[in-house]
Amino acid sequence: MKTLHGVQNWTGSLLLASAAGFTVASSVLSATFDWPDILREPAPVVLASFHAGGPSLVWTWFAVAWTYALVGVPMSMMSAALGRGTDPVLRTAGAIGAASALLSLIGFLRWVFVVPALAGPWAEGDAATRPALEAAWTAQHQFGGALLGEHLGQVLAIVWSATVSVVALRSGVLPRWIGWSGLAASALYLLNQGDVLATAVPGFPVWEPAGLIGSTAWGLWLAAVGVVLIVPRRSASTGPIRAARSAG
Structure with a gap:
């Protein structure tokens, strides 16, 4: 159980570190590059x-790329951290x-x-060379950004969080509020796909606040899971987290 206790602490700490690191790095990016709004600006505006x-x-x-990529480690450790390695x-x-973290890393590192x-x-x-460069920018932006990072990266991350949330609700290995809030954050984050799909399908319905609200809610949920894994549970549950604390 002490080993489980250590895995929980590592997993929780990495979740908190990735959430905090990405928040700081992305805040700097927003202040200096108008991210993420600039992603939908025309090529000349972005390149300039x-x-x-x-x-x-x-x-x-x-x-930004590597602080986000760090989250892939605790994601892969979650089954062991919850005492359900098999x-x-x-x-x-x-x-x-x-996989979602890797795809997002590729999208960021371009x-x-x-x-x-x-x-x-x-x-x-x-004026003779710029149109070709702008076309090249648009092509790599749609492939590396919209497809790999914003679509596949985000959707797979949502699949992960929704699965962990459902397991939490059904098994009790995490507090029920983590399960319900995880499903809510996942649903809100999924709504951001409207903005992504609109880059390929003009006129696709878009809810503008979805990106900010969804990503913020999802990031806060990650941090909450990290805290729960580190801090002892005080409920009557006999799940692996409480059992590990008792044995430690």
Whole structure:
């Protein structure tokens, strides 16, 4: 049980670290690059703003990418942290969660390794070369950003959180409020897919606040799960978390 206690502490700590790190890094990005609103701006606006940001903006994107990617580790550890290491549902969810973090990492890191190669020549180019660079920007943005990061990355992360929430409600390994709030946060975050799909299907219904509200709610839920894994439960439950604390 002491081993389980240690896994819970590591998993909870990593959830909190990733949530806190990403919040700080993304807040800096929002203040310096108008993220995420700028993602829907025309190519010339994005490329000009990115070029003006210089190396500091590239390093900010680097920090955003890796602080978010960290969440893939506790996602994959959740079945062990809940004392259900052989549960096929949680093990599959862990693999899905890790895949979501990897896809999002790819989406974020294109701002470090791909976009600079377009923004520099665009800023130095003329009316003859800029249209080709803008077309290249749009293509990589739709593939690496909308498809890999915003669609697949987010949807798989939602599948993970919804699965953990359902398991929590059905088994009692986590407080019921974690289960219900996780389902609510997952549903809100899923609504952001309207904005993503609208980039490919003009006229697709979009609820503008979904991105901010959904991602914030999902991030707060991650932090809450981290706290619950670290702090001893005081309920009458005999689930693995309480049992581990008692044995420790």
